[in-house]
Amino acid sequence: MTDPDRQLTAGERNAQRRRERAAAKREQAIEAGQRGSASSTRGAGVPKGRSGAGKRGTGSGSSSSGTGKRGAAGGEAGADTGAGGRRAAGMGKRGAATSKSGFGAWGRATTTGSTRSGRDADGRRVAGRDGNARPGAGAAGRGVAEGGSAGRGGARSGSTERSGAAARGVTDGAVEGRTTRGVTEGGAGRGGAGRSGAEGGAGRGSAARGVAGRGSAEGGAGRSGAGAGRSGAGRSGAEGGSAARGGAKERSGDAKRRPAAVEALVESTSSVELPPSQDAGQAISAPVVRTEKKRHRHKVATPAKPVDDVYRAGFACFVGRPNAGKSTLTNAIIGQKIAITSNKPQTTRHVIRGVLHKENAQLVLVDTPGLHRPKTLLGERLNDLVRETWSETDVIGICFPADEAVGAGDRFISAEMAELKATVIAVVTKVDLVGPAVLAERLLAVSKLYDFADIVPVSAVSGHQVDNLVDVLVSHLPESPALYPDDVLTEEPEQVLIGELIREAALEGVRDELPHSIAVLVDEMIVEGNTTKIYANLYVERDSQKSIVIGTKGARLKDVGTRARAEIEALLGRKIYLDLHIRVAKEWQRDPKLLRRLGF
Numbered sequence: 001m002t003d004p005d006r007q008l009t010a011g012e013r014n015a016q017r018r019r020e021r022a023a024a025k026r027e028q029a030i031e032a033g034q035r036g037s038a039s040s041t042r043g044a045g046v047p048k049g050r051s052g053a054g055k056r057g058t059g060s061g062s063s064s065s066g067t068g069k070r071g072a073a074g075g076e077a078g079a080d081t082g083a084g085g086r087r088a089a090g091m092g093k094r095g096a097a098t099s100k101s102g103f104g105a106w107g108r109a110t111t112t113g114s115t116r117s118g119r120d121a122d123g124r125r126v127a128g129r130d131g132n133a134r135p136g137a138g139a140a141g142r143g144v145a146e147g148g149s150a151g152r153g154g155a156r157s158g159s160t161e162r163s164g165a166a167a168r169g170v171t172d173g174a175v176e177g178r179t180t181r182g183v184t185e186g187g188a189g190r191g192g193a194g195r196s197g198a199e200g201g202a203g204r205g206s207a208a209r210g211v212a213g214r215g216s217a218e219g220g221a222g223r224s225g226a227g228a229g230r231s232g233a234g235r236s237g238a239e240g241g242s243a244a245r246g247g248a249k250e251r252s253g254d255a256k257r258r259p260a261a262v263e264a265l266v267e268s269t270s271s272v273e274l275p276p277s278q279d280a281g282q283a284i285s286a287p288v289v290r291t292e293k294k295r296h297r298h299k300v301a302t303p304a305k306p307v308d309d310v311y312r313a314g315f316a317c318f319v320g321r322p323n324a325g326k327s328t329l330t331n332a333i334i335g336q337k338i339a340i341t342s343n344k345p346q347t348t349r350h351v352i353r354g355v356l357h358k359e360n361a362q363l364v365l366v367d368t369p370g371l372h373r374p375k376t377l378l379g380e381r382l383n384d385l386v387r388e389t390w391s392e393t394d395v396i397g398i399c400f401p402a403d404e405a406v407g408a409g410d411r412f413i414s415a416e417m418a419e420l421k422a423t424v425i426a427v428v429t430k431v432d433l434v435g436p437a438v439l440a441e442r443l444l445a446v447s448k449l450y451d452f453a454d455i456v457p458v459s460a461v462s463g464h465q466v467d468n469l470v471d472v473l474v475s476h477l478p479e480s481p482a483l484y485p486d487d488v489l490t491e492e493p494e495q496v497l498i499g500e501l502i503r504e505a506a507l508e509g510v511r512d513e514l515p516h517s518i519a520v521l522v523d524e525m526i527v528e529g530n531t532t533k534i535y536a537n538l539y540v541e542r543d544s545q546k547s548i549v550i551g552t553k554g555a556r557l558k559d560v561g562t563r564a565r566a567e568i569e570a571l572l573g574r575k576i577y578l579d580l581h582i583r584v585a586k587e588w589q590r591d592p593k594l595l596r597r598l599g600f
């Protein structure tokens with residue numbers, strides 16, 4: 001007989017726990033069966049009676065109670081910032097929001113996931129992606145105009161006649177040198193004829209800065225009225241104007257017209273600066289003043305106010321092959337360097353989130369590593385990261401560098417988009433590097449790759465069209481309350497950012513395989529008076545690489561330290577002391593244990 005007072009062995013204890021768990025599961029299953037299917041759609045783990053709304057607002061009963069792809073969204077979560085103690089609402093699939101109050105000077109709130117689904121703290125419904133609250137892709141003729149974009153599906157008056165061959169699926173966003181501001185009324189009919197009204201007239205910026213409209217006003221009546229056309233799409237102002245989705249939809253029947261349309265987009269109309277519109281009622285964001293964005297980092301900016309009672313917030317990410325300009329664009333939009341850049345492919349190794357606060361929107365921009373054919377375990381993990389990000393964003397901007405022909409990698413990435421629910425736009429980057437003819441060629445090639453909602457040519461270096469790109473991204477976000485407090489610029493841990501800045505400095509001047517072999521880990525940061533002491537290790541994979549990084553008599557390493565220090569001081573806004581060591585971690589890119597240690 002067993003002595004009841006005997007201590008259980010470890011094996012017995014485990015068996016007992018397993019039995020208990022199985023019993024609990026059985027009970028849950030029975031309960032779930034009794035509740036029926038309605039409860040089975042409820043987001044698991046939704047705390048405090050909040051409902052996780054489905055990705056698409058699904059769930060047969062109420063859309064606010066279905067669990068969507070994101071699983072239990074709408075959690076209470078919320079993270080406190082280090083400094084401000086503000087609450088960042090929201091939680092998504094990625095687990096509990098984490099308070100990273102150790103960010104010191106940054107005082108950033110950090111959350112992962114989104115609040116899009118579920119209910120906010122006051123019990124209001126937070127619209128699910130594509131849920132009811134969103135006007136939807138069908139919102140016709142929605143003009144995104146600051147700087148002269150054409151409307152989504154909106155048609156400019158007389159576009160058929162005026163644009164000739166280019167007219168089909170392409171409408172003018174720029175009205176005789178003026179930009180159309182705001183919502184174009186009346187959707188384009190097939191062929192893009194309808195009178196848009198270009199209500200609002202003068203937009204700000206130059207007529208030449210166009211953004212393509214999304215041609216298809218698939219039924220939904222947005223703010224802009226009817227818009228039932230299938231293919232009307234915005235030709236915006238010319239130079240750098242973007243091709244329209246409308247074309248993609250009707251590609252088959254319009255093959256000859258397409259080149260003319262694209263070329264017309266590239267021709268520049270005069271660059272007319274216009275006074276800002278007085279009409280605050282339009283669903284147009286205020287001009288972005290980049291210098292102000294910096295202030296968001298430390299100060300609380302003016303609280304975001306909804307315009308037209310529509311406030312949009314959500315996630316957008318840039319993807320694309322290595323070196324396509326994703327990180328540079330992310331920095332240009334956020335207005336501050338949050339992602340490092342270099343001319344070496346596969347520089348980005350982290351998914352970096354930057355938050356752009358606008359009057360009527362909050363755009364969380366996610367920079368991802370370049371998708372590539374992996375040669376190492378690190379490469380595989382980075383690609384996984386990218387794909388994971390795709391599945392969790394509202395808008396995906398595929399970046400195609402204008403100075404390189406569309407290639408197999410671009411086709412591969414575009415093809416993968418078909419599986420995703422997010423709105424997909426094309427971003428033709430680095431347009432400052434090419435002339436109009438090449439740009440036209442690229443736009444045409446890109447427009448054939450996928451049925452993009454918009455195609456936007458930009459230059460992150462010159463700033464050309466960056467604001468318009470923001471407007472386009474925002475226009476595809478769901479209605480949602482802000483996801484982050486308004487003083488948050490990025491949620492990346494300070495140590496990660498600092499490590500990245502050191503790596504960026506180390507990438508300068510190295511070539512071949514060495515850039516891929518460099519990793520940096522910040523071990524410790526100690527604040528002492530006015531100075532922050534940073535202790536970091538720079539890893540390479542081989543002894544020979546170590547000597548290259550150190551350089552003759554340590555000259556290279558000294559150089560790396562100097563450059564990194566300047567960047568870090570700019571980031572932290574205070575003096576730093578950098579203690580940098582070079583270490584060899586053999587084949588770390590292929591070693592799961594080392595990869596984990598290095599944060600991958």
Ligand SMILES: Nc1nc2c(ncn2[C@@H]2O[C@H](COP(=O)(O)OP(=O)(O)OP(=O)(O)O)[C@@H](O)[C@H]2O)c(=O)[nH]1
Binds near residue numbers: 325340341345348
């Ligand atoms: N002239 C010009 N150069 C650009 C522009 N955008 C990016 N670049 C340059 O292109 C190179 C690659 O830019 P990144 O932003 O690092 O590219 P990425 O897509 O993030 O690259 P990965 O990290 O490899 O995925 C850098 O040398 C940038 O300075 C642009 O608009 N114009």
